[in-house]
Amino acid sequence: QLQLQESGPGLVKPSETLSLTCTVSGGSISSSSYYWGWIRQPPGKGLEWIGSIYYSGSTYYNPSLKSRVTISVDTSKNQFSLKLSSVTAADTAVYYCARLIWAAGTGLSWFDPWGQGTLVTVSS
Amino acid sequence: NFMLTQPHSVSESPGKTVTISCTRSSGSIASNYVQWYQQRPGSAPTTVIYEDNQRPSGVPDRFSGSIDSSSNSASLTISGLKTEDEADYYCQSYDSSNPVVFGGGTKLTVL
Numbered sequence: 001q002l003q004l005q006e007s008g009p010g011l012v013k014p015s016e017t018l019s020l021t022c023t024v025s026g027g028s029i030s031s032s033s034y035y036w037g038w039i040r041q042p043p044g045k046g047l048e049w050i051g052s053i054y055y056s057g058s059t060y061y062n063p064s065l066k067s068r069v070t071i072s073v074d075t076s077k078n079q080f081s082l083k084l085s086s087v088t089a090a091d092t093a094v095y096y097c098a099r100l101i102w103a104a105g106t107g108l109s110w111f112d113p114w115g116q117g118t119l120v121t122v123s124s
Numbered sequence: 125n126f127m128l129t130q131p132h133s134v135s136e137s138p139g140k141t142v143t144i145s146c147t148r149s150s151g152s153i154a155s156n157y158v159q160w161y162q163q164r165p166g167s168a169p170t171t172v173i174y175e176d177n178q179r180p181s182g183v184p185d186r187f188s189g190s191i192d193s194s195s196n197s198a199s200l201t202i203s204g205l206k207t208e209d210e211a212d213y214y215c216q217s218y219d220s221s222n223p224v225v226f227g228g229g230t231k232l233t234v235l
Contacts, residue, residue, distance in 0.1 A: 035223075037224070039224075039226075046214065046226060046227075046228045046229040047161075047169065047214055047216075047226040047229070048226070049223075049224035049225075049226065052223060052224070060223050062222075062224075063125075063222075096168055096169075100223075100224070102218075102223060104218075104220070106157070107155060107156035107157050107218065108156075108157045108174075108175060108218070109156070109157070109159075109216070109217070109218030109223050109224055110157070110159045110171070110174050110175075110216075111159075111161075111169075111171075111216070111224075112170075112171045112174070112180070113170075114168040114169055114170070115168065116167075116168050117168050
């Protein structure tokens, strides 16, 4: 059964870079059938897609965050990572990683499964 | 780009049926599949409906999904409500310029 687990610092200072890693187990991140993505949820608010990556390294970012986001993949470790630069308090959120089943030709874009999420607080 | 609009909250009694709507602002709701996620407090979202009306294994058949082109909306219907259904529900879809769009979420209260 595929599982995803987020890891990284729970506290980041304003103006610094948030870095998280998602470790995939029970399946290969190099599968040609799937993408991998990051989603965040500020406390008490809704879900926001951050971006997604294919095992080859192709990336797709939310236009509202694109200037600050970098997503990368390490197939040898079965991991993918998120970097978000110049963070402010508005970036405080639970960050989730998830597998993205994306078939553009059929109009399907579906996150399943999700990691348990990790809370990142931006504060000095 | 398009938006998906959901009611902020809905409430219903145990045993009853509730429907949560998800309206697409532009473009046809039928042009891309809609997914629905359930998020219980303190937990990650899980899929209850994918591809408009398909249920993953393990999701009770009390959950059903549909789309209505006339209102350009998708709907999640939960019948025989149980207290365990109390959660936030999010719809999600896609278009060629944005791989992922989430609705704002609906808080379901079962009282």
